[in-house]
Every structure is written in C-alpha cells, then in structure tokens.
Amino acid sequence: MASRSGPRATGTDGSDFQHRERVASHYQMSVALKSEIKKLNIAHAVVWLLVVAQVVVSQLNLVSHKVVASPYQWEYLYLLSIIPTVFSFMALPKNNISYLVISMISAGLFCVGPILYGGMEMFPVAQQLYRHGKAYRFIFGFSAVSIMYLVLIISLQVHGWQIYYCKKLLDAWFTNTQDKKRK
16 A cells, blocks of 8 residues: 555555455355346346236226237236245345245246246237238237237246246355355
8 A cells, every 4th residue: 555655565565365365156156146136036027017017907997908908818827927036036135045946946837837828828819910910909009919929038038047047046055055064
C-alpha cells in the first residue's frame, strides 16, 4: 500500500497472492447455479402469470372470446407448475436438498407433463391452421394455437434448464457433503 510518507511496506506489492485462501470450487459453482435457477424461476413466473391471466380473463368473461380464446385443457394443468418454483425458491437460501429434489420431481410432473400434453392436444388444430389456413381461436387477433405453441416452446426450454441446473446444484451440494464426511 502506498503511503505519503515513504515507500511501500514489504510484502504488500501483490506478489503474495499465491498464499491467500481461495473459495472452494463447489461453493463458487453453488452461487453461480443458484443465480441461474433464480433467473429461470422468475422467467417461469412470468410465463405462469401470462397463462393465469388468460385463464382468469376467459373464465370471468372480462373480454370477448373473440379477443382472448378460451384456454386449452393443458393450461389448467400447467397452473400447478408454480409448485416446483415455490419449492425451488425455498430450497436455495438454506441449501435444502430435499426441497430441491421435490422441486425437480414436481417440475417433471407439473411442468413438463402438461407441456407435452399441450403439444399433443393442440397438434390437430395447428395442423389444420398450417394446411388450410383456418384458425378458430384467437388471442388479440393472432392465432391462439401459434401463440400457445410459442409459450410451450419457451416453457419447455425454461423447465429443461431448471431441471438441468437443479441437478448440477445437487451434485455441487453432494460434493460438499461428501467432503465433510471424509474429514
């Protein structure tokens, strides 16, 4: 550290960095993965809120069905997909392995399951739209099936990455746990 009164003290020129403590790699990985999972949880919450908005607007007849189409069956099942996100948010602050495992399993059941079902449910309508150019459901003037397939694709990517990062985070946490048991 430079001072006004004289030269720098010996050993403080920055050359002693090799002897300093470093953060273990699994802790660094844990922080990075938690950050990614939080971002994906927020992205999922935004998609979920859009689906909730469509269901609520349609069920309460707030606008005409010509403006916002009635929801497909898979959208009602997809409303349960908030459960894995809640468990994920609960697992991250305290490194709770059981909540993260519940989040991963329920993500497959309540997120990916309805998405796959929705793709199959809407396929005949999409096929009719692209073969004959006829759409019967609309969301703000756009074909409902096109918009919902876009939502499906985005949701599938978000949930796929969520499950992947949760698995990587579990691996990092288990590495930490195994290291502690060995000592």
